Amino acid sequence: MTETPLHHLIKMLSALPGLGNRSARRIALYLLSRREDTMKPLAAALLAAAENIRDCRICGNLDTADPCAICCDPQRERTKICVVAQVGDLWAIERTGSYRGLYHVLGGLLSAIDGIGPEDLRLVSLERRSHDPACGEIILALSATVDGQSTAHLAADRIARTGLKITRLAHGVPVGGELDYLDEGTITTALQSRSAA
Amino acid sequence: MTETPLHHLIKMLSALPGLGNRSARRIALYLLSRREDTMKPLAAALLAAAENIRDCRICGNLDTADPCAICCDPQRERTKICVVAQVGDLWAIERTGSYRGLYHVLGGLLSAIDGIGPEDLRLVSLERRSHDPACGEIILALSATVDGQSTAHLAADRIARTGLKITRLAHGVPVGGELDYLDEGTITTALQSRSAA
Numbered sequence: 001m002t003e004t005p006l007h008h009l010i011k012m013l014s015a016l017p018g019l020g021n022r023s024a025r026r027i028a029l030y031l032l033s034r035r036e037d038t039m040k041p042l043a044a045a046l047l048a049a050a051e052n053i054r055d056c057r058i059c060g061n062l063d064t065a066d067p068c069a070i071c072c073d074p075q076r077e078r079t080k081i082c083v084v085a086q087v088g089d090l091w092a093i094e095r096t097g098s099y100r101g102l103y104h105v106l107g108g109l110l111s112a113i114d115g116i117g118p119e120d121l122r123l124v125s126l127e128r129r130s131h132d133p134a135c136g137e138i139i140l141a142l143s144a145t146v147d148g149q150s151t152a153h154l155a156a157d158r159i160a161r162t163g164l165k166i167t168r169l170a171h172g173v174p175v176g177g178e179l180d181y182l183d184e185g186t187i188t189t190a191l192q193s194r195s196a197a
Numbered sequence: 198m199t200e201t202p203l204h205h206l207i208k209m210l211s212a213l214p215g216l217g218n219r220s221a222r223r224i225a226l227y228l229l230s231r232r233e234d235t236m237k238p239l240a241a242a243l244l245a246a247a248e249n250i251r252d253c254r255i256c257g258n259l260d261t262a263d264p265c266a267i268c269c270d271p272q273r274e275r276t277k278i279c280v281v282a283q284v285g286d287l288w289a290i291e292r293t294g295s296y297r298g299l300y301h302v303l304g305g306l307l308s309a310i311d312g313i314g315p316e317d318l319r320l321v322s323l324e325r326r327s328h329d330p331a332c333g334e335i336i337l338a339l340s341a342t343v344d345g346q347s348t349a350h351l352a353a354d355r356i357a358r359t360g361l362k363i364t365r366l367a368h369g370v371p372v373g374g375e376l377d378y379l380d381e382g383t384i385t386t387a388l389q390s391r392s393a394a
Contacts, residue, residue: 004250004260004261005242005245005246005249005250005261006246006250006259006260006261008242008245008246009242009243009245009246012235012238012239012242013239015235016224016227016228017220017223017224017227018216018220018223018224019215019224023214023215025285025288026214026215026285027213027214027215027216028246029259029283029284029285030213030214031213031243031246031247032246032247032250032259035247038209038212039243039246039247040243040244040247041209042209042210042243043240043241043243043244043247044240045202045205045206045209046206046228046236046237046239046240046243047237047240048202048205048206049202049203049205049206049225049228049229049236050228050229050232050236050237050240052202053201053202053203053229062203062226062229063201063203064201064202064203086226087226088222088223088226091222
């Protein structure tokens, strides 16, 4: 088959995370059967997002406004900054509705394999923010993986001299999780961090 | 969260077949981190495909040219027309490289649930094509489902009076398939259609 606009579209779709050739073909056919009410609006939505969404200069969140809606919200507690790797993690915490402080998006995790070093993360601005007298606690909400934990160590190191309270997410049994399916590391940690019933 | 261009984009992505909220968020973040080299080209590819891809007036295939490249290809055997439900099925047969005849895309299957009747399928043009003196065989390559088989019966009925050879795909054990995992219907058909070893 030659490279028609259709094959080009399928190739581009199949390069998206989580999509393969088969799902890309399926999506392309779906879109071509709904050109006016789905395909063209999707193209417009992509362009609108690419043009209007920017990184918040304070926390690194994605928003149409800069600083972002969270940084500008007078209702948010300015005493807490929750450090996350990606905007997706910020959204995950926002969906819980249980955190009302500020955020700091690092933009990734240290990774030797992917060649991501300290200079690729928003650590300088985190350090600057940690000097804000309003800030009383930095919560390191980074993944419990090797990359996540080495990033957490580095971030804690950078802000240690401010004497701020630095916390991390609790490790333990996920709510609704069955013990039988959990790995030994999680169960060990949950045992060590056990609390009064 | 209010309806920003980002949430609008995620909502549109999550409505695509095979994608949910989580995968749509992941794709949106991936695209926003590659705006110039992936996100804007994808929007352009969507628009280009929406504008330039059309249904072939002869067979219903999707292509930039009308009639499509297959209908115009002098190398294809004009004696055979392979009837398929969707363009995706045509692609699946083309990928085998084992068929060199023409196609006819019905545009769906009869479905009481989805309200698809005979008038929604390209049956009139199939009937017209079956009168072409060059055509010697109609291959009904429709799914082995209830909808597929009732559509095959209807199509065969419409072209029966031309006295053409009408064939259907063989049923049997898929190549590489394990008997143990096959349903009884397939094994019964494969037994009945057994051939000399």
